Amino acid sequence: MLLYHLFDSAGNTVSGNLPPNYFAATNFDNYFKQREVCEIFSKPKRHCYFEVAKGACYVACIGDDYTHRSFEKYLEVFATMSMSLTEGVQNIRETESQNMRRIKHNLITYNTNILQEIYKLLPQQILMQAYERQGELIQEKISENSQGTTLAIQRILQNANLMKLEFDVYDLLRVESPSVQIMNHSIHKVIKMTISPFWIDLIGRGIRVTIGSCHEEVKADYRLLAVALCHIYDNTIKYSIPNSDLDIRFGVEGSDVICSFEMTSLKVEKSELDSIFSERFSGKWSKGLGRAGNGIGMSVMRKSIELNNGRIKFEANVIPAAATALNGIPFERNRIVVNLPRH
Amino acid sequence: MKLPWSKEHKTLPSRELDDIKSICKILFIDDKKFAVVDILDNAGWRCTRRIRDVNSLDQMEVSEAQILFVDIQGVGVKLKFKDEGLGLIQALKRKYPNKKIIAYSAEDQGQVQAFHPGIDAADARLSKTADPYQFEILIEKFAKEAFSLPECVARIQKDVLNQYGKSYNSEEVITALGKVYNNDDFSTKAVSKAFSLKNASSIATIVQLFFSD
Numbered sequence: 315m316l317l318y319h320l321f322d323s324a325g326n327t328v329s330g331n332l333p334p335n336y337f338a339a340t341n342f343d344n345y346f347k348q349r350e351v352c353e354i355f356s357k358p359k360r361h362c363y364f365e366v367a368k369g370a371c372y373v374a375c376i377g378d379d380y381t382h383r384s385f386e387k388y389l390e391v392f393a394t395m396s397m398s399l400t401e402g403v404q405n406i407r408e409t410e411s412q413n414m415r416r417i418k419h420n421l422i423t424y425n426t427n428i429l430q431e432i433y434k435l436l437p438q439q440i441l442m443q444a445y446e447r448q449g450e451l452i453q454e455k456i457s458e459n460s461q462g463t464t465l466a467i468q469r470i471l472q473n474a475n476l477m478k479l480e481f482d483v484y485d486l487l488r489v490e491s492p493s494v495q496i497m498n499h500s501i502h503k504v505i506k507m508t509i510s511p512f513w514i515d516l517i518g519r520g521i522r523v524t525i526g527s528c529h530e531e532v533k534a535d536y537r538l539l540a541v542a543l544c545h546i547y548d549n550t551i552k553y554s555i556p557n558s559d560l561d562i563r564f565g566v567e568g569s570d571v572i573c574s575f576e577m578t579s580l581k582v583e584k585s586e587l588d589s590i591f592s593e594r595f596s597g598k599w600s601k602g603l604g605r606a607g608n609g610i611g612m613s614v615m616r617k618s619i620e621l622n623n624g625r626i627k628f629e630a631n632v633i634p635a636a637a638t639a640l641n642g643i644p645f646e647r648n649r650i651v652v653n654l655p656r657h
Numbered sequence: 658m659k660l661p662w663s664k665e666h667k668t669l670p671s672r673e674l675d676d677i678k679s680i681c682k683i684l685f686i687d688d689k690k691f692a693v694v695d696i697l698d699n700a701g702w703r704c705t706r707r708i709r710d711v712n713s714l715d716q717m718e719v720s721e722a723q724i725l726f727v728d729i730q731g732v733g734v735k736l737k738f739k740d741e742g743l744g745l746i747q748a749l750k751r752k753y754p755n756k757k758i759i760a761y762s763a764e765d766q767g768q769v770q771a772f773h774p775g776i777d778a779a780d781a782r783l784s785k786t787a788d789p790y791q792f793e794i795l796i797e798k799f800a801k802e803a804f805s806l807p808e809c810v811a812r813i814q815k816d817v818l819n820q821y822g823k824s825y826n827s828e829e830v831i832t833a834l835g836k837v838y839n840n841d842d843f844s845t846k847a848v849s850k851a852f853s854l855k856n857a858s859s860i861a862t863i864v865q866l867f868f869s870d
Contacts, residue, residue, distance in 0.1 A: 478786050481786060495781060495782070497794060497795070497798065499794065507788070507790055536787075536788070536790070536791050536794070537784070537787065537791070540788075
């Protein structure tokens with residue numbers, strides 16, 4: 315019987331097959347003993363606990379079948395394996411915790427925004443003082459401030475949608491092959507629905523949006539398509555020069571419907587074009603401007619589109635004459651082109 | 658001249674989406690209040706309702722509904738299904754193979770649920786966080802399959818071809834449907850006769866659903 319247990323550097327279990335009673339009775343320490351009689355199995359055992367680069371390993375060979383030589387071979391194997399395993403697990407944990415930190419940060423931000431929008435409209439103090447008249451007071455406050463209420467609803471809608479997007483992205487990144495439900499959708503309707511939560515920020519930055527006409531339907535999973543589109547709008551808001559145009563145009567190419575999103579956004583260097591859809595990649599100018607996010611937006615876009623049997627490409631500087639600069643930061647007319655299967 | 662003993666010839670119902678919306682019965686089985694039920698009602702789906710759980714597979718709300726949304730968590734408890742909603746979906750699909758059943762849940766349990774037979778039995782799945790649009794487009798698709806004449810004809814053509822190896826054109830299907838409708842007999846026997854098929858039970862189910870309003 316071959317038993318083992320791997321620990322990470324913090325003493326947490328990475329992997330192992332020790333029975334619970336054996337684990338409880340074992341005093342993990344640096345030792346090397348031969349032919350000791352195992353109290354649990356009442357058989358001879360050779361066992362060893364040793365530290366590796368990012369953790370520790372315990373190995374026990376129990377029974378008469380093991381020689382000193384074979385035991386040493388096992389130790390060698392486990393020493394090699396445990397190093398790469400503990401390192402691998404640590405890397406996975408780091409990535410996971412990075413993802414979790416990002417999600418937690420974003421969700422807290424969106425949730426706070428929602429609550430603050432409500433409290434801006436309906437001060438907590440008022441609500442607390444007159445609990446029994448709460449409904450009446452809310453009605454009064456809303457009718458007194460219909461413009462503020464409209465804005466608050468728009469902001470709440472935007473933040474709630476961004477929260478939903480976080481959950482969808484989390485699912486997309488977590489699951490290797492997420493469930494995909496392909497149905498026919500009017501692409502024009504989908505674009506208009508998905509862009510609506512972003513209006514408030516697009517308008518805030520002076521970005522004029524033109525949506526061309528299209529009567530085509532695409533075969534797509536709505537949720538995944540929405541994830542990709544929302545990231546395109548989010549990127550437009552983050553990287554476009556203020557007071558510019560976002561042109562959304564449609565076309566048909568064979569069995570594909572093509573949607574192009576043209577905007578005046580941060581310059582993407584030629585050397586960066588091949589990496590733009592790679593995970594954790596941020597461009598020179600977005601980093602320089604301090605607007606680089608976590609570098610997953612573009613890769614999420616690509617993954618979502620490809621799961622929809624579509625394609626996505628980035629075309630830089632499509633109208634060279636439109637290249638401009640703001641405070642020394644270069645902006646160019648860039649285009650994201652999405653091909654989706656046509657119904 | 659219409660003779661007193663001649664039967665009045667009824668034309669097949671040709672329904673637009675608004676007509677379909679007012680006849681299609683949609684049932685949500687969910688132990689918690691779910692705003693999409695009201696949203697659908699506001700959107701014109703007049704026969705949408707929710708029950709907390711199912712007491713019996715024969716209960717009226719269930720037997721009458723054409724489209725059912727089953728929450729994976731918290732329902733199927735009264736009938737003691739081990740896997741709650743997923744168990745209920747399997748039982749409903751066994752009893753009513755032609756009803757459209759959509760599994761939905763608050764949590765996307767990803768790959769684990771993807772392999773559950775309850776999920777396989779469902780006609781579609783949705784997350785509770787899905788946009789109302791996603792609920793509506795799915796309902797529209799299933800409701801049209803059941804109640805729109807062109808889609809009903811297409812389904813019958815497909816079924817006849819798959820099961821009997823026969824190819825009927827649209828006119829032939831419409832004529833057969835007309836015969837069934839005018840005789841007011843939607844039994845398997847009558848449908849089989851009208852379509853010149855032996856034991857056309859699956860076609861009869863499509864026909865019964867189409868004329869069920």
